Amino acid sequence: MIVLDTQGIVLKVVKYKDRDLILTIFTRKYGRVSAIAKGAKGQKSRFLSASQLFSYNNYSLRKQKDMFTVYQADNIKSFYNISMDFESFSYASFIVKLVEENIVEGQPNNRLFELLAQTLFLYSEKIEDKMLVLDAFLLKFVDYMGYRPQVDRCPICGNKNLKYAVFSIEDGGLVCNNCYHKEKFYIKLDQTTISLMQYILNNDIIVCSKARVAGVLVRELFYLLKRYLVNYFESVSFKSLGLLKTLK
DSSP: OEEEEEEEEEEEEEEETTTEEEEEEEETTTEEEEEEETTTTSTTOTTSGGGSTTOEEEEEEEEETTEEEEEEEEEEEOOGGGGGSHHHHHHHHHHHHHHHHHOOBTOOOHHHHHHHHHHHHHHHSOOSOHHHHHHHHHHHHHHHTTOOOBOSSOTTTOOOOOTTOEEETTTTEEEOGGGOOTTSOOBOOOHHHHHHHHHHHHSOHHHHTTOOOOHHHHHHHHHHHHHHHHHHOSSOOOHHHHHHHHHO
């Protein structure tokens, strides 16, 4: 029997039988884990708070055959306030789904784990620019997953003069004027958006959330990140965020 003691964040909750739940947990030590929380649907269950979506917990998991079972769980942070705000809930739900579909069992990613915990904390608070936090998370997510875009020099020749640079999704960064080819697809970015990307990549997301950024730049960066994620990750869908935009 394998016993795993670790911190974890609940990414997905699925009903199982009458009183049980199957949790998809992003664990600090073991990456993505599926675990049965027996009796967790009961109001008096000792696993009730540690079985909620977004919750951050200490777990003791026991593995038999192909499935973990929650043996013990203690709540660190519930992030309950996220569910009280529709915009925060929509962004947080999109984020945990993105993480759940792109991490794998047995491969920990401590930087991404910390980033997710910090992001959920921000969405549980009364932050003003929720979309800026989404941009910051997505940019750091692609970095921590191994696809960091090159925004301080040309990825082709290394040129640091990016005054007339355009962004190439194919090349993974800002392509300088010398390496530009007319037959390739590029995205022209405002110089302030480029500076924003550099700032996000070099600072903690808590610090980034306090920045005052024009809405047009936040939206421009989001457009770029959408194209970037779709190109580099198979499991990504922005349909739920499209619904949020319609409702707003």
